[in-house]
Amino acid sequence: MTKLDRTDARLLLALCDAPRATGVQLATMLKLARNTVQARLARWDQDKVLAPIDRCVSPRDLGYPLKAFISVVVDQHRLEDVIAELEKVTQVTQVTGLSGAADLLVAVVATDADDLYRVAGLILAVPGVQRTTMSVAMHEVIAYRTRPLIEKLARGE
Missing domain, CATH: 3.30.70.920 (Lrp/AsnC effector binding domain/regulation of amino acid metabolism (RAM) domain)
Structure with missing residues (x-):
């Protein structure tokens, strides 16, 4: 069972596309209440849903x-x-x-x-x-990714 729902998935996809977006910007993009976005981001911080930024540095x-x-x-x-x-x-x-x-x-x-x-x-x-x-390792063919899984969750599959 997942800890994330379709709204979480939509929010994660928005962050994939605009990682520096503010809570207000994300709420506007997704037509969600600012408090909904802030609450989810806070829950993700508490539950350590997102990996630390150092995972993004090559x-x-x-x-x-x-x-x-x-x-x-x-x-x-x-x-x-x-x-x-x-x-x-x-x-x-x-x-x-x-x-x-x-x-x-x-x-x-x-x-x-x-x-x-x-x-x-x-x-x-x-x-x-x-x-x-x-x-x-000679060549990374498929880099670590979770976007296809997030997209699947966003579709409700």
């Missing part, structure tokens, strides 16, 4: 053009410690828990191949990491 623009994914096999007794250590590695941009052959999928960025080698070594050196396998 690592490439920060000087990290190389992206890789590292599959990590972890000693299960040390999983929490491993995650805590990975969080300290600046160039780790995301860690996802997996089922299957690997336990974690770690997304990293680097300035060049030498930097990537260094970052991979930092991860392999974390106590509790048993094995890693790295894949370098």
Whole structure:
């Protein structure tokens, strides 16, 4: 069950098109009461519906053009410690828990191949990491997106 309804979806789509719009502007665009818009925006803040702005900044623009994914096999007794250590590695941009052959999928960025080698070594050196396998991202074919899901909700599907 979703926490968002069709009105939320319409508001999110408007924000996708005009991310700097004010509450009054959004209310006018969507023909909603200003209080309705403000209440929903406040609820989203409280519920952390929207991701932080840093998710919108490309690592490439920060000087990290190389992206890789590292599959990590972890000693299960040390999983929490491993995650805590990975969080300290600046160039780790995301860690996802997996089922299957690997336990974690770690997304990293680097300035060049030498930097990537260094970052991979930092991860392999974390106590509790048993094995890693790295894949370098050659080209992002479909970027992270939720707009199609928002559009589907807006249509009431």
